[in-house]
Amino acid sequence: MELNSKEYTEALEAVKKFKIVQNEDAKTSAQLAEVTEGTNSFGTVFADYMAHIKFKANPTDDTHLGLDEIGGSWSGHEVVPFGNISISPAAAVLHYGQEVFEGAKAYKRADGSIWLFRPELNATRLNASASRLALPSLPVEDFLGSLIAVVKQCNQWVPDDRSKSLYIRPFLIASEPFLGMRAAHEVDYYCILSPVASYLKATKPVGIWVSKDYYRSAPGGTGAAKTGGNYAASLKPAELAYSKGFSQVLYLDAANKENVEELGGMSFFAVYSDGHVETPSLNGQILDSITRRSVVELLKDNGIQIDETTIGITKLVEDIKSGKVVEAFACGTAAVVFPIGRLASDDFNVQIGNPDVTGEVTMSIYKQILGIQMGTVPDTHNWCFKVM
Numbered sequence: 436m437e438l439n440s441k442e443y444t445e446a447l448e449a450v451k452k453f454k455i456v457q458n459e460d461a462k463t464s465a466q467l468a469e470v471t472e473g474t475n476s477f478g479t480v481f482a483d484y485m486a487h488i489k490f491k492a493n494p495t496d497d498t499h500l501g502l503d504e505i506g507g508s509w510s511g512h513e514v515v516p517f518g519n520i521s522i523s524p525a526a527a528v529l530h531y532g533q534e535v536f537e538g539a540k541a542y543k544r545a546d547g548s549i550w551l552f553r554p555e556l557n558a559t560r561l562n563a564s565a566s567r568l569a570l571p572s573l574p575v576e577d578f579l580g581s582l583i584a585v586v587k588q589c590n591q592w593v594p595d596d597r598s599k600s601l602y603i604r605p606f607l608i609a610s611e612p613f614l615g616m617r618a619a620h621e622v623d624y625y626c627i628l629s630p631v632a633s634y635l636k637a638t639k640p641v642g643i644w645v646s647k648d649y650y651r652s653a654p655g656g657t658g659a660a661k662t663g664g665n666y667a668a669s670l671k672p673a674e675l676a677y678s679k680g681f682s683q684v685l686y687l688d689a690a691n692k693e694n695v696e697e698l699g700g701m702s703f704f705a706v707y708s709d710g711h712v713e714t715p716s717l718n719g720q721i722l723d724s725i726t727r728r729s730v731v732e733l734l735k736d737n738g739i740q741i742d743e744t745t746i747g748i749t750k751l752v753e754d755i756k757s758g759k760v761v762e763a764f765a766c767g768t769a770a771v772v773f774p775i776g777r778l779a780s781d782d783f784n785v786q787i788g789n790p791d792v793t794g795e796v797t798m799s800i801y802k803q804i805l806g807i808q809m810g811t812v813p814d815t816h817n818w819c820f821k822v823m
């Protein structure tokens with residue numbers, strides 16, 4: 436879905452709903468320059484403001500009705516100083532992990548303008564995740580309005596350096612103090628910002644551990660939702676992979692223990708010597724990644740055959756060994772695109788292409804995505820959204 440003019444207008448109207456509460460401790464320009472340009476890590480420094488909206492379900496005696504039946508409303512749109520939030524120790528999110536989140540970025544172009552990349556897809560995905568976690572959906576215009584309002588307020592936080600950006604983390608938490616097992620009737624939406632360098636850089640291919648002990652999703656589970664539990668469950672396998680010298684974990688499907696799904700926070704692509712590219716199809720267990728969608732469309736634009744299909748790990752390893760697979764890469768908002776030079780597990784360890792050089796297709800896709808985001812490559816699909 437691209438943003439049409441009506442949705443664009445509604446988003447701009449929604450910005451007006453956000454009351455701005457000034458941050459008396461906001462950083463000075465000099466402090467800011469130091470923080471944003473000095474950023475070489477991911478998600479450790481936070482901008483001066485955050486957006487907030489509150490959801491309350493309508494009063495009801497029948498608390499076991501679903502939120503769709505009970506109904507409710509979002510109110511109190513505000514952009515407030517970034518700071519600790521206060522919730523009850525009994526808040527449902529702290530006990531049952533009822534929360535969902537998103538990840539986007541704001542980019543500063545050479546002319547100083549600030550842009551978002553396909554933010555309407557973050558809005559629809561937040562609501563798809565919310566639906567799976569029995570959280571209320573947030574109107575798309577409020578989501579987009581919050582991003583525009585808070586990024587505008589923090590425009591000085593978007594790094595000038597083209598290799599950096601302002602990471603945007605919108606999230607919904609079940610804040611109702613209630614220990615019973617039902618969907619919470621009070622929910623808070625926040626959007627916080629953090630100047631970042633790329634999570635991983637597309638300089639040299641990295642090694643990936645294919646997990647055969649741990650799985651991140653199952654049929655009917657929450658794999659396709661961007662919810663904290665999936666990421667908490669990926670921390671231990673990630674630690675094991677790091678301890679073996681690998682950068683990330685590639686997960687297989689839990690039912691067959693055979694089909695490639697995705698990395699803990701990125702989508703997977705394999706490039707074949709005959710020129711075609713394969714990526715696991717969206718099977719309801721993997722995230723509908725915005726970068727994945729964009730890569731698929733760009734490959735098509737480039738006249739490259741892209742198959743969204745089932746990729747068995749046994750065949751993939753054989754194809755790597757026989758030289759049929761010449762490149763592999765992972766992609767996501769945080770890391771953009773990065774090359775994979777090795778896949779290993781308990782029973783294989785195979786090198787893909789030249790271990791020291793990023794493959795041609797990987798590099799070309801990386802440059803196209805980053806170029807579109809930064810305004811140096813024509814945005815023929817109208818993916819970029821100007822904030823200011």
Ligand SMILES: Cc1ncc(COP(=O)(O)O)c(C=O)c1O
Nearest residue numbers: 700701702722724725726767768
């Ligand atoms: C599990 C998972 N897969 C893929 C991605 C990449 O998604 P996107 O391109 O929308 O950032 C992410 C990152 O958000 C993720 O968490």
